[in-house]
Amino acid sequence: MLLEAKNLEFSYEENQKIEFPDFELESGESLLILGKSGSGKTTLLNMLAGLLKPKSGEISIDGKDIIGFSQKQMDQFRGKHIGLIFQKPHLLAPLSVKENLEVVPFFGKTQGESPARILEELDIKNKVNSKVRTLSEGEAQRVSIARALMNKPKLILADEPTSSLDDENAERVIKLLKDQAQRIGAGLIIVTHDQRIKNHVSKFIEVKKNESV
Numbered sequence: 337m338l339l340e341a342k343n344l345e346f347s348y349e350e351n352q353k354i355e356f357p358d359f360e361l362e363s364g365e366s367l368l369i370l371g372k373s374g375s376g377k378t379t380l381l382n383m384l385a386g387l388l389k390p391k392s393g394e395i396s397i398d399g400k401d402i403i404g405f406s407q408k409q410m411d412q413f414r415g416k417h418i419g420l421i422f423q424k425p426h427l428l429a430p431l432s433v434k435e436n437l438e439v440v441p442f443f444g445k446t447q448g449e450s451p452a453r454i455l456e457e458l459d460i461k462n463k464v465n466s467k468v469r470t471l472s473e474g475e476a477q478r479v480s481i482a483r484a485l486m487n488k489p490k491l492i493l494a495d496e497p498t499s500s501l502d503d504e505n506a507e508r509v510i511k512l513l514k515d516q517a518q519r520i521g522a523g524l525i526i527v528t529h530d531q532r533i534k535n536h537v538s539k540f541i542e543v544k545k546n547e548s549v
């Protein structure tokens with residue numbers, strides 16, 4: 337099993353508690369996190385990425401109890417094994433596409449995939465030397481997927497990756513995410529409201545906020 341989450345709870349404030357459903361994910365499998373606005377989907381993704389510590393519960397990734405990690409251990413683990421994709425691409429604007437990919441193995445201290453190969457897979461090779469500020473939104477999101485794949489992560493976490501894309505680009509990005517996750521044998525978890533993604537991934541959990549604590 338790649339990932340197991342059990343009895344997770346989080347609270348930002350004393351009179352508020354968010355309880356999360358238990359779930360499991362195998363390598364190569366995809367899962368959607370669904371739920372209303374404000375229900376706690378991004379909070380869950382941030383806990384899985386080790387960016388937030390749950391109030392209680394367990395998260396195991398690749399057999400490791402990530403909640404027990406120190407901040408430094410978590411940063412190293414994330415750099416090596418987790419690829420993150422956000423709603424907006426968060427690329428380094430003054431750098432080229434290639435340079436944006438090359439910083440990943442540099443900071444993760446890993447060997448990294450070849451940027452040329454990944455950009456070819458994502459059909460964006462002709463932009464390799466372009467500055468990222470000259471890219472369209474769909475192209476920039478494909479570069480952010482390329483960046484998340486650079487370290488061949490075991491787990492890919494994506495937060496609303498298609499919400500600012502038109503239908504054609506959204507379909508393309510979903511397909512790429514799924515295909516690439518399968519190619520490298522990674523688990524893929526996507527937070528979304530997007531019906532266009534729901535048509536492509538059948539396994540899901542739903543997060544519901546519980547106000548009465």
Ligand SMILES: Nc1ncnc2c1ncn2[C@@H]1O[C@H](COP(=O)(O)OP(=O)(O)OP(=O)(O)O)[C@@H](O)[C@H]1O
Binds near residue numbers: 376377
């Ligand atoms: N830093 C914070 N401090 C206090 N409350 C927060 C903080 N971040 C989020 N919350 C609250 O926690 C709840 C869950 O937020 P979260 O962003 O996880 O929801 P979400 O399901 O991802 O929402 P959306 O779909 O609108 O992005 C919300 O009520 C939100 O207002």
